[in-house]
Amino acid sequence: MHLARFPRRFLAHLPTPLERLDRLTKELGGPEIWIKRDDCTGMSTGGNKTRKLEFLMAEAELQGAEMVVTQGATQSNHARQTAAFAAKMGMGCHIVLEDRTGSNDANYNNNGNVLLDHLHGATTEKRATGPDFNAVIEEVAEQMRADGKKVYTIPGGGSNPTGALGYVNCAFELLGQVNDSGMKIDHIVHATGSAGTQAGLIVGLQAMNAQIPLLGIGVRAPKAKQEENVYNLACKTAEKLGCPGVVSREDVVANTDYVGDGYGIPTASGIEAIKMFAELEAILLDPVYSAKGAAGLIDLIRKGHFKKGERIVFLHTGGSVALFGYDAAFDFADRWS
Ligand SMILES: *Cc1c(COP(=O)(O)O)cnc(C)c1O
Secondary structure (H helix, E strand, C coil): CCHHHCCCCCCCCCCCCEEECHHHHHHHCCCEEEEEEHHHCCHHHCCCHHHHHHHHHHHHHHCCCCEEEEEEECCCHHHHHHHHHHHHHCCEEEEEEEECCCCCCHHHHHCCHHHHHHHCCCEEEEEECCCCHHHHHHHHHHHHHHCCCCEEEECHHHCCHHHHHHHHHHHHHHHHHHHHCCCCCCEEEEEECCCHHHHHHHHHHHHCCCCCCEEEEECCCCHHHHHHHHHHHHHHHHHHHCCCCCCCHHHCEEECCCCCCCCCCCCHHHHHHHHHHHHHHCCCCCCCCHHHHHHHHHHHHHCCCCCCCCEEEEEECCCHHHHHHCHHHCCCHHHCC
């Protein structure tokens, strides 16, 4: 597959490392756990949106955009990485933030990703939650165009066929790493939200006939809806690449048992996962995505779904900077003497 046919702005630090988690593996006593460090993609503390934005922002530049408009939750990692790309490329950036949690916490509303959005020069507005924020940014962009601006819109999470190319690329990169080191892997696990990561990965894996099952751990939508979203985007991405039909519906698997009370609301198992990764491996997860993904991984190991003798790659999708918007989710009174 020839990804160089598509415009791309090379700003990510790639390839991201693939590392073995010895202490976590030992603690859980199950499969050998490896981590693909897409939290280390480089742009403004990194994360998975950077791979997507390499393709999206190249398209924006090619279309002569002066300004990008995108949307996300208050602590959106996607919004922050978009603001960083816009800064680096000399474009304006406006972000419509959706209040999905109703939190009045000062750090949630101003620290973490929000602080970095503003540091990169982006403007923000907050709106009450609604059914279709991608439609909202199209309206916002139309207004700007009426005022004479050249605007490129990026859907939430950068999840369209252009953005998903970033994760087709990640599938190639990961397969290259494991093939080069003679390392057979049995499963890939990651947090899935706006679907672009899982859709791109599954297209890349299927196109290479990798025969590695991919499991997305959901953070918002119910299972049927999440799988449908991923499948639909995977089909469109495969069409864009000229390999329609490469993904079947049954290749798309999401487990949404770890969402808890809803998007952006921390769970006990997620907080446990954050502490385990931090204390055993010095790796920072975030409460919204990677912690729920890791909570799923840990629980499925404890239940024997992933077994001793297998080798799992957990794709770390980033988000650690959101920790600073979620300090209220932790109680460390017992760490003080
Ligand atoms: C956006 C995001 C995800 C989910 O990726 P999608 O492509 O939206 O499914 C997972 N983890 C983190 C940290 C994210 O910011």
